[in-house]
Amino acid sequence: MPTLEWIGKDKVLNHHQEVPFRILDKKYTFNAENSENMIIHGDNLLALKSLLPQYEGRIDCIYIDPPYNTGNEKWVYNDNVNDPRIKKWLGEVVGAEGEDLSRHDKWLCMMYPRLKLLHKLLSEKGVIFISIDDNEQANLKLICDEIFGVRNFIANICHKSRSSISNDLILSPNHNIVLFYAKNIDNVFARRRQFRMVADETEFKLDDNDGKGKYKLVPVDGPGGAAKGNPYYEFLGVTGYWRYSKDTMQELYEKGEIVKRKTSLSRKYYYSKAIEKGGKSYSTWWDDAGSATNGTNLIKDIFNEKTFDTPKPLDLLERIVKISTQSNSIVLDSFAGSGTTAQAVLNINKQDNGKRKFILVEMMDYADTITAERVKRVINGYGKDDKAVAGVPGDFTYYELGQPLFKDDKNLNEEVPEEEIRNYVYYMETKKPLDTETTDNPYLLGKNNDTAYYFYYKKDEITTLNHEFLSTINTKATEYIIYADKCVLAQEVMEKFNIVFKKIPRDITRL
Numbered sequence: 001m002p003t004l005e006w007i008g009k010d011k012v013l014n015h016h017q018e019v020p021f022r023i024l025d026k027k028y029t030f031n032a033e034n035s036e037n038m039i040i041h042g043d044n045l046l047a048l049k050s051l052l053p054q055y056e057g058r059i060d061c062i063y064i065d066p067p068y069n070t071g072n073e074k075w076v077y078n079d080n081v082n083d084p085r086i087k088k089w090l091g092e093v094v095g096a097e098g099e100d101l102s103r104h105d106k107w108l109c110m111m112y113p114r115l116k117l118l119h120k121l122l123s124e125k126g127v128i129f130i131s132i133d134d135n136e137q138a139n140l141k142l143i144c145d146e147i148f149g150v151r152n153f154i155a156n157i158c159h160k161s162r163s164s165i166s167n168d169l170i171l172s173p174n175h176n177i178v179l180f181y182a183k184n185i186d187n188v189f190a191r192r193r194q195f196r197m198v199a200d201e202t203e204f205k206l207d208d209n210d211g212k213g214k215y216k217l218v219p220v221d222g223p224g225g226a227a228k229g230n231p232y233y234e235f236l237g238v239t240g241y242w243r244y245s246k247d248t249m250q251e252l253y254e255k256g257e258i259v260k261r262k263t264s265l266s267r268k269y270y271y272s273k274a275i276e277k278g279g280k281s282y283s284t285w286w287d288d289a290g291s292a293t294n295g296t297n298l299i300k301d302i303f304n305e306k307t308f309d310t311p312k313p314l315d316l317l318e319r320i321v322k323i324s325t326q327s328n329s330i331v332l333d334s335f336a337g338s339g340t341t342a343q344a345v346l347n348i349n350k351q352d353n354g355k356r357k358f359i360l361v362e363m364m365d366y367a368d369t370i371t372a373e374r375v376k377r378v379i380n381g382y383g384k385d386d387k388a389v390a391g392v393p394g395d396f397t398y399y400e401l402g403q404p405l406f407k408d409d410k411n412l413n414e415e416v417p418e419e420e421i422r423n424y425v426y427y428m429e430t431k432k433p434l435d436t437e438t439t440d441n442p443y444l445l446g447k448n449n450d451t452a453y454y455f456y457y458k459k460d461e462i463t464t465l466n467h468e469f470l471s472t473i474n475t476k477a478t479e480y481i482i483y484a485d486k487c488v489l490a491q492e493v494m495e496k497f498n499i500v501f502k503k504i505p506r507d508i509t510r511l
């Protein structure tokens, strides 16, 4: 398989593993006591890492709309890549084509570790959509093939984003690409019907009030006529090349599903059947999913001014969320901008009473004043008089990136709340969230697969795994994994009770 090489690739290949794990600081919750919808202010490289303990393998739909690298964009990344050359390099403003020969290398260095983390967060049935234009689409396709697997590529969706012709170039660029990959193509292929259009109920206008529901009339002529080998016969006095054999036609007629109008025959196609079939497949050409202007106009409606330059149309995001999620899916957008993705999730939930959750990450300071503010207005309703739009049910919690869990990459950071450390340790052991309901001693983290996990940690004291500690254990398990600063138990005691000692912080696995 061809792979892409660029300057700095060797430095970023495993960089996602070196990114320090930070906790997320809850700032406020809007419209509820608690909410699983999240808006995180911070660089997504760090935020995605912070999401791993709770969300690895759990995200069904990722949509991202990263900077397209047009040459106009000012970047503020240095990405904490340890190599000083890359640090300096990524920190600089990216120049236009021809001015900055390493422009594409820099963009790839920025994207690669983020895509690696996104890949980890995707569930086994999950999919990712990435908006891009010609500046980077070819490069992006190759690194996605590398990260997601060439086999998991689904489509380059062509999204018509503008209608007006620009005379500035040789051809007017009127579309964006949305790269579409699966985490595992087999799982997505197996449920491919879900990605089809939902049959439009308004097309089914007829009803015989016989309990079979609404229907529309569709032709029974065989497509392609004689050339396609359709059977030719006379039925109800009409002769033609038909879609079905004479026996099937007779059966349909006896069920009352063939209708004769003057010299033509049609079939009743019921809405219930259309729902069962899941509607028609979408093509890869999306010229009806809203335009850049629609996106901008919506921002103006919500804020009364153009507060954000490059919002995506809501229609595009609603389609993506609708086709790729189930009613309890989690949707992630780590280049959130004005928060179109959150609005789409809330709207689709309202349409089908779903419980989808969203997670947005935005690094700029407008994460609160634009991204979160838009979501608040969508929930509360916005606009006046004939432009008033009703609110939709929803809530979210707003976070800032918090402290790193480890100081100097070695010791536990004492400023991090103990609960966060316990959560992290238990997740690294079991890939499960902490079990908070416990009647055992306060150091029990939880029990999983008949193994009990203890984290004997005190901020200002050295803890010792000894007989006294053992006597406080009430949980019955086949194996005990106990973290502490020291262990003085004899080997035979450890073997008798099946205890594994893990030293703090040395044996805490790093993400």
Ligand SMILES: C[S@@+](CC[C@H](N)C(=O)[O-])C[C@H]1O[C@@H](n2cnc3c(N)ncnc32)[C@H](O)[C@@H]1O
Residues within 6 Å of the ligand: 042, 043, 044, 045, 065, 066, 067, 308, 310, 311, 312, 313, 334, 335, 336, 337, 338, 339, 340, 341, 361, 362, 363, 364
């Ligand atoms: C093209 S805009 C996304 C627009 C969005 N789809 C919408 O409909 O409003 C890209 C956004 O990603 C943000 N961004 C860029 N790099 C980021 C990073 N490393 N972490 C988090 N956000 C980032 C930018 O600040 C910008 O708001």
